Amino acid sequence: MNDFVSRPAASPAEPRGRSHGPDAARRAALACMVTLAVALGVGRFAFTPLLPLMLHGGGLDLRHGGWLASLNYAGYFAGALGCVALRGAHATIVRVGLAATVLLTLAMGLTQQFWIWAVVRFVAGAVSAWTFVFASQWGLRRLAELSAPEWGGVIYTGPGVGIVATGLIVSAAGGLGARAGWIGFGLISAVLAVLVWPTFGEDRREKCEEKCAPTLHAAGAAKFAAGANASAAPDQPRADAFWLVLLYGVPGFGYIITATFLPVIARHALPGSAWPDLFWPMCGAALIVGALAGARLPLHWDNRLMLAGCYVVQAVGIALGIVWPNAAGFSFGSILIGLPFTAITLFAMREARLLRGEHAAALMGYATAAYGIGQIAGPLVAAPLAAATGSFSPSLWLAAAALVAGALGLVWRACTRGRIAH
Structure with a gap:
């Protein structure tokens, strides 16, 4: 997810970027936000609010629903590894990702064959990983060129925007069924892709700039992506990298059970209530807030301790839904699960740059x-x-326990290794 930090970017001080003005920065950030809303909010997470409709329609049972979810995540895993070797113009890959997401989303509504669904969800996971990485690369580069790093947080509100939108649409129009939902989301994604398509048309200029000013580009990328954190030498002890990879995997397990089955769990606990359709959008709205707030936290704070705090917040959110299985418990739980979602990625990226500096890409790929x-x-x-x-409940307690264990592991590493000098 974070492979973008290794790519060269223009120096924030370049006069050329400044001449484009704030409008160009706003367009770039919003285009990337929309891209992530489509690739992640729809391509990955529309499955969550639509799963109850797929189960209710009789074409899917809970066990097969779990398989579809895991296949999507397996695709994301494969796509994340593939990003390390994937070559091509950033904007071109983003456009391909947008087009593929539209087609794959439509395909979910045009068939009832489980094996086709399985293939589609796997490929959609890989596409969402590629699109996330290269939209991030392209967007952060553009903002560095335009001396507008403050817009970086806007990019990562995209998944939250997509989650809120898909959740509310399913809540309002769920009576039309899952097939109509998939096709509708595919058509909406197509419209959004058309709107942002022209923004991703600067590959030729990017390549020219890379040839003409590679040193400035690299310096700008380091300053923009991680500030003083980028100064670390690439030969930090391997143990630190190992523990970062291992402990960054914990929230993947911790949040995903709730993220996949929240509407199903809530409908079972609150039969006949209108609330269950709103908990997933609440999670997305909290994600937006967390994305903006996490980007504003000081760079000198220990990333491991901030990650530990995020893990505990998500664990508390999961536990609330178990011990307080009513509208209030699910509401507060959804907010606490969503709030640190993007911040976790941000803090892990910063820690990787502390450990590997300009060589952080491979480490973040493994993480x-x-x-x-x-x-x-x-x-x-x-x-x-x-x-x-x-x-x-047993699965949710297991997820919460894993998050707490991961938080303790991060605190242990922070205490035993101390702070890496900036």
């Missing part, structure tokens, strides 16, 4: 893969356990 493994495991554990026990 993202570990996160993907956690996401794959979550539904595979939760769905059979829920089917066997008749409740999601």
Whole structure:
């Protein structure tokens, strides 16, 4: 997810970027936000609010729903690893990702064959990983060129915007069924892709700038992506990198059970209530707030301790839905799960740059893969356990415990290794 930090970007001080003005920065940030809303909010997470409709329609049972979720996360895992080797113009890959997301979303509504759904969800996961990485690369580069780093947080509100929109649309029009939902989201995504398509048309100029000013580009990228954190030498002890990869995989498992099955869990706990359709949009709205707030936290704060805090917040959010299974409990729980979602990625990126400096790309690729493994495991554990026990509570307690254990691991590393000098 965070491979973009290794790519060269224009220096924030370049006169050329400044001459474009704030309008260009706003367009770039909003285009990337929309792209992530389509690739992640629809391509990955529209499955969450539509899953109850797919189960109700009789074409899917809970166990197969868990398989579809895990296949999507397996695709994301494969896509994250593939980003390390993927070559091509950033904007071109983003455009391909947008077009592919539209087609894959439409395909979910045009068939009822499980094996086709399985293939589509796997490919959609890979596409969402590619699109996330290269939209981030392109967007952060443009903002660096335009001396507008303050717009960076806007980019990462995209998944939250997509989650809120898809959740509210399903709540309002869920009576039309899952097939109509998939086709509708595909058509909406197509319109959004057309709107932002022209913005991703600057590959030739990017290549020219890379040839003409590689040193300035690299310096600008380091300053923009991680501030003083980029000064670390690439030969930090391997143990620190190992623990970052391992512990970054924990929230992948911790959040995904709730993220996949929240509407199903809430409908079971609150039968006949209108609230269950609103909890997932609440999670998305909190994600937007967390994305903007996380980008404003001081760079000198210990990323490991901030990650630990995020893990605990998500664990509390999960526990609230178990011990307080009513509208208030699910509401507060959804907010606490969503709030640190993007901040976790941000803090892990900064820590990787502390450990590897300009060589952080491979480390973050491995960390993202570990996160993907956690996401794959979550539904595979939760769905059979829920089917066997008749409740999601054991799976949710397991997820909360994993997050707490991950937080303790991060605190332990911070205490034993101390702070890496900036």
